[in-house]
Amino acid sequence: MTEAKQRLIKTFSKNSTELVKVHVREWQGQTYFDIRVWHQPAPGEPGAEIPTKKGITLHMDLLQELQKALEYIAEYREKTPDSAQEGLSHRD
Secondary structure, three states: OOOOEEEEEEEEEOOOOEEEEEEEEEEOOEEEEEEEEEEOOOOOOOOOOEEEEEEEEEEHHHHHHHHHHHHHHHHHHHHOOOOOOOOOOOOO
16 A cells, blocks of 8 residues: 655635645645544643545546635625625626
């Protein structure tokens, strides 16, 4: 069995019980990035952080497409009041 190599790129808090971790992984000669929600135990609760099924792993070739989507979200956020939900459209 081939063992995956991984590197933690970024961790940030999603809420009081969950973290988001971004990893870059190598698997069978291919490079992927993984964005996943991890459960963190409450203070004083025994145990370690546990990865959840909430997340996505994509081949590094798709990074530019994800960047475009995040840029669109940032543009939308800047132009749209928080209460507005209309006007969402697909962008290539």
